[in-house]
Amino acid sequence: MGAEGEILAEARRRRTFAVISHPDAGKSTMTEALALHASAITQAGAVHGKAGRRGVTSDWMEMERARGISITSAALRFEYRGHVFNLVDTPGHADFSEDTYRVLAAVDCAVMLLDAAKGMEPQTMKLFEVCRHRRIPVITFVNKWDRPGREGLELLDEIEERTGLRPTPVTWPIGSADAFQGVVDRLDGRIVRYARTPGGATRALETELTPEQAARELGADWTRASEEADLLTAIGADHDQKRFEAHETTPVLFGAALSNFGVARLLDVLVALAPAPAPRPDVQGALRPLDAPFSGLVFKVQANMDRAHRDRIAFVRVCSGRFERGMVLTHAATGRPFATKYAQSVFGQERTTLDEAHPGDVVGLVNASALRPGDTLYEGTAVEFPPIPSFAPELFAVARVRDTGKAKQFRRGIDQLDAEGVVQVLRSDLRGDQAPVLAAVGAMQFEVVQHRLAAEFGAETVLDRLEYTLALRTDPQSAETLRRQRGAEVLVRSRDEALLAVFTDQWRMRSIQREHPGLTLDPIIAGAGQ
Numbered sequence: 001m002g003a004e005g006e007i008l009a010e011a012r013r014r015r016t017f018a019v020i021s022h023p024d025a026g027k028s029t030m031t032e033a034l035a036l037h038a039s040a041i042t043q044a045g046a047v048h049g050k051a052g053r054r055g056v057t058s059d060w061m062e063m064e065r066a067r068g069i070s071i072t073s074a075a076l077r078f079e080y081r082g083h084v085f086n087l088v089d090t091p092g093h094a095d096f097s098e099d100t101y102r103v104l105a106a107v108d109c110a111v112m113l114l115d116a117a118k119g120m121e122p123q124t125m126k127l128f129e130v131c132r133h134r135r136i137p138v139i140t141f142v143n144k145w146d147r148p149g150r151e152g153l154e155l156l157d158e159i160e161e162r163t164g165l166r167p168t169p170v171t172w173p174i175g176s177a178d179a180f181q182g183v184v185d186r187l188d189g190r191i192v193r194y195a196r197t198p199g200g201a202t203r204a205l206e207t208e209l210t211p212e213q214a215a216r217e218l219g220a221d222w223t224r225a226s227e228e229a230d231l232l233t234a235i236g237a238d239h240d241q242k243r244f245e246a247h248e249t250t251p252v253l254f255g256a257a258l259s260n261f262g263v264a265r266l267l268d269v270l271v272a273l274a275p276a277p278a279p280r281p282d283v284q285g286a287l288r289p290l291d292a293p294f295s296g297l298v299f300k301v302q303a304n305m306d307r308a309h310r311d312r313i314a315f316v317r318v319c320s321g322r323f324e325r326g327m328v329l330t331h332a333a334t335g336r337p338f339a340t341k342y343a344q345s346v347f348g349q350e351r352t353t354l355d356e357a358h359p360g361d362v363v364g365l366v367n368a369s370a371l372r373p374g375d376t377l378y379e380g381t382a383v384e385f386p387p388i389p390s391f392a393p394e395l396f397a398v399a400r401v402r403d404t405g406k407a408k409q410f411r412r413g414i415d416q417l418d419a420e421g422v423v424q425v426l427r428s429d430l431r432g433d434q435a436p437v438l439a440a441v442g443a444m445q446f447e448v449v450q451h452r453l454a455a456e457f458g459a460e461t462v463l464d465r466l467e468y469t470l471a472l473r474t475d476p477q478s479a480e481t482l483r484r485q486r487g488a489e490v491l492v493r494s495r496d497e498a499l500l501a502v503f504t505d506q507w508r509m510r511s512i513q514r515e516h517p518g519l520t521l522d523p524i525i526a527g528a529g530q
């Protein structure tokens with residue numbers, strides 16, 4: 001096989017995906033279960049990063065440790081049935097930030113993990129919106145089916161109503177809560193019975209039953225499940241690969257990550273249905289072939305908070321070609337060379353040196369202070385991928401320097417953090433240069449800003465939270481009207497000079513809109529031009 005043929009073969013066996021969910025739906029449990037089913041390159045226990053940490057010294061680590069969260073995790077790589085999976089982390093809980101949305105630029109598929117009792121929750125919905133915008137195919141996993149929850153058909157209705165995707169169940173549950181006995185597989189026709197294994201931390205025991213055995217052994221639960229499965233077929237809720245890839249349908253699986261029920265099937269479904277890496281369009285819309293020379297997209301830049309090691313790790317998704325450690329790449333934004341001597345595969349506290357990578361893989365590059373999220377790196381023929389859009393902020397705070405003697409350092413620091421995409425910086429003539437408004441999707445972004453301004457620029461700051469929760473794009477004409485409204489303000493985003501109207505809440509926004517029907521107010525992500 002030639003080098004190009006090998007790259008295509010490697011790309012075909014890659015599955016690069018993220019789990020999108022609301023906190024507590026079971027993402028960590030699922031991640032660990034997935035890794036246990038496969039031969040994870042990193043030990044599954046490192047996924048949580050909550051226990052057994054090695055001795056760490058930096059303040060940043062202190063922050064992580066105090067909260068018991070993992071800030072450094074980026075991607076977990078594991079192999080399963082001859083395929084290489086890259087599970088890109090979408091940080092949630094207290095470390096929810098703009099990065100959580102940005103990492104979706106690196107994946108080809110998303111697994112939407114729902115709690116059976118709670119259905120579509122707010123954070124799931126926000127992450128789903130990003131998938132919709134990027135047209136990322138979504139596989140739904142209804143988790144915690146071993147606990148009392150909603151009816152299966154009712155959940156399907158909710159998924160369809162909230163996402164607009166047609167649910168096409170791959171598996172249908174037999175019984176629920178304590179009586180969750182197994183599933184009917186609508187793709188391969190198998191009837192699978194689950195048995196709990198002691199400790200739960202290994203594979204679930206699965207036995208295949210004939211319909212006769214199912215009728216005999218599973219009783220009324222089986223009768224009901226098979227009737228419902230027939231109903232699903234009658235209403236045409238069958239999988240259709242084209243519609244799934246076109247972001248019109250979502251295959252649905254039922255299971256319990258904690259007992260490993262349905263986890264192996266999810267991996268099989270990812271192998272069978274999730275798209276492999278495909279040629280990515282550049283800024284002009286031309287596709288960069290997978291076997292073209294190396295190209296990659298920076299989707300996240302992590303600042304190391306340790307004073308002694310003030311480096312940055314840039315996480316790069318390989319889009320084309322083969323990555324080999326040591327190769328010298330070109331940074332599309334500046335045209336400057338970038339040496340990759342220190343390429344790493346990073347997960348949790350573990351860093352291992354990475355020697356080569358293929359389309360779909362994630363590479364961590366250290367000493368990456370020149371790189372920003374959305375940047376392109378390439379070898380050979382030049383290419384630049386479209387930037388990652390800015391997302392709608394929901395938290396706002398005015399930043400001021402504590403010691404006015406440090407005003408210059410403060411300004412420099414704010415500009416730097418804005419350029420790095422750590423936070424969005426908004427300004428207005430009314431507030432002036434020394435009181436920029438910081439806008440974020442997660443509170444941790446503010447903490448990072450304060451920490452870095454103090455540590456790297458010597459500027460201690462005071463942040464005053466503003467009561468706004470909603471931002472929309474507007475135009476100069478509407479801005480005139482909006483400036484006179486109570487509970488609203490118009491600001492300019494430094495990153496792209498976009499005019500943003502911010503509101504205390506959607507009710508205030510709606511009431512202003514009712515009084516002034518002609519106002520331009522567009523959702524931020526949809527207006528991002530991608």
Ligand code: GDP
Binds near residue numbers: 023024026030144257
């Ligand atoms: P995350 O916040 O989404 O990462 O959620 P975790 O994985 O930490 O899970 C939250 C809680 O739900 C934990 O107590 C888990 O043990 C529990 N949990 C996760 N999956 C299941 C499941 O399938 N069944 C049951 N009964 N509990 C689960």
